[in-house]
Ligand SMILES: Nc1nc2c(ncn2[C@@H]2O[C@H](COP(=O)(O)OP(=O)(O)OP(=O)(O)O)[C@@H](O)[C@H]2O)c(=O)[nH]1
């Protein structure tokens with residue numbers, strides 16, 4: 001990763017290569033963790049990797065490797081038996097009363113580490129596995145650094161990138177669920193301690209407060225989701241297509257190109273956390289809606305899958321899913337598998353789909369031919385090439401055109417006020433007026449026609 005302008009605090013990645021995980025996959029996993037960590041604002045200084053049958057129960061790595069890791073971070077290299085616990089900034093961040101309403105924490109760990117800059121030792125250790133609170137604690141003792149695991153990193157990124165009220169509630173719930181088992185008695189009072197007591201009783205009280213808070217947030221979320229479900233029912237018969245796929249595949253780039261909207265595009269993992277819906281542009285008749293959705297990742301924390309279900313429910317309502325993959329990524333097939341399995345988990349695997357092999361501009365001719373041969377029927381394109389985007393637009397239009405049928409609708413004068421609904425759901429081919437009302441020849445999806453027939457039934 002490039003060492004771009006502001007000084008980033010350094011991180012060490014830790015990965016255990018378990019039996020059955022190939023070298024290629026292990027390397028790819030760590031590279032992806034590196035990108036996640038970079039998105040979070042750190043620079044990866046080193047990677048410590050070890051082949052083992054299982055994570056070491058005490059501190060993930062074996063004794064020798066633990067020493068090696070501690071040499072990098074400036075820690076002792078062993079787990080002192082009754083050492084005074086070093087306070088963890090990472091865990092302080094997960095404060096019980098850090099309500100979702102609080103001003104969004106713009107500050108990053110980068111700011112916190114500036115003071116220690118002269119030493120330039122890694123200040124955080126990031127483990128590419130889910131670890132137990134006690135493994136985290138032991139690793140902190142042995143390395144003197146802050147310790148986060150993969151889930152912690154992902155939850156933290158989601159926390160920083162969520163913008164809509166719904167996304168923020170969902171992330172906050174996932175974050176607090178991650179925190180509760182990891183909370184522990186706090187000592188010392190520097191940093192952001194907010195009048196918390198000490199001892200077991202206080203800890204139990206803190207935990208209870210967090211659980212109450214989770215319950216409150218869940219209620220609030222349920223209310224918002226109910227409103228959204230209602231809004232979605234109203235959109236049910238429209239022509240809808242959703243962009244789905246692995247994070248950073250180029251979904252938002254395609255969304256921008258197809259709809260002329262200015263949704264956020266960034267070379268970051270999880271740039272998009274909210275679903276946006278925009279009309280295809282130039283406009284079609286009836287209009288065709290495109291949704292951009294949250295990206296997937298390997299080992300997505302289960303809590304986040306569950307909490308983002310409603311965001312993905314958008315995708316379920318589309319009558320066409322565009323599976324976007326970054327064909328220039330050597331591990332794109334594994335990424336496609338993740339996308340498929342998450343979508344199957346939420347029941348979206350029955351929706352008709354097209355595979356988009358994106359970022360084809362980054363491959364040479366041979367690479368292009370290889371991916372095209374592997375995926376017959378897929379569309380190879382570059383979101384940056386207007387010709388490719390226009391061809392995709394036409395393919396989408398053709399897909400819907402095939403599913404639409406023609407029919408005649410009679411609109412009695414008494415119901416003229418609702419005629420705009422016809423234009424929303426159908427294309428009007430011709431219109432005639434006589435004493436009973438308007439006689440329209442329209443073309444629309446069968447479901448939309450059924451709806452219009454009900455609206456205009458005499
Ligand atoms: N070369 C090339 N780069 C692309 C293409 N499509 C997208 N990118 C780049 O890939 C990066 C990620 O693009 P996004 O559109 O933000 O990806 P996304 O799928 O929305 O990612 P998330 O929102 O994080 O899930 C950006 O830096 C884009 O400029 C493409 O066809 N060719």
Ligand SMILES: [Mg+2]
Pocket residue numbers: 251252253264265271272292
């Ligand atoms: Mg995006």
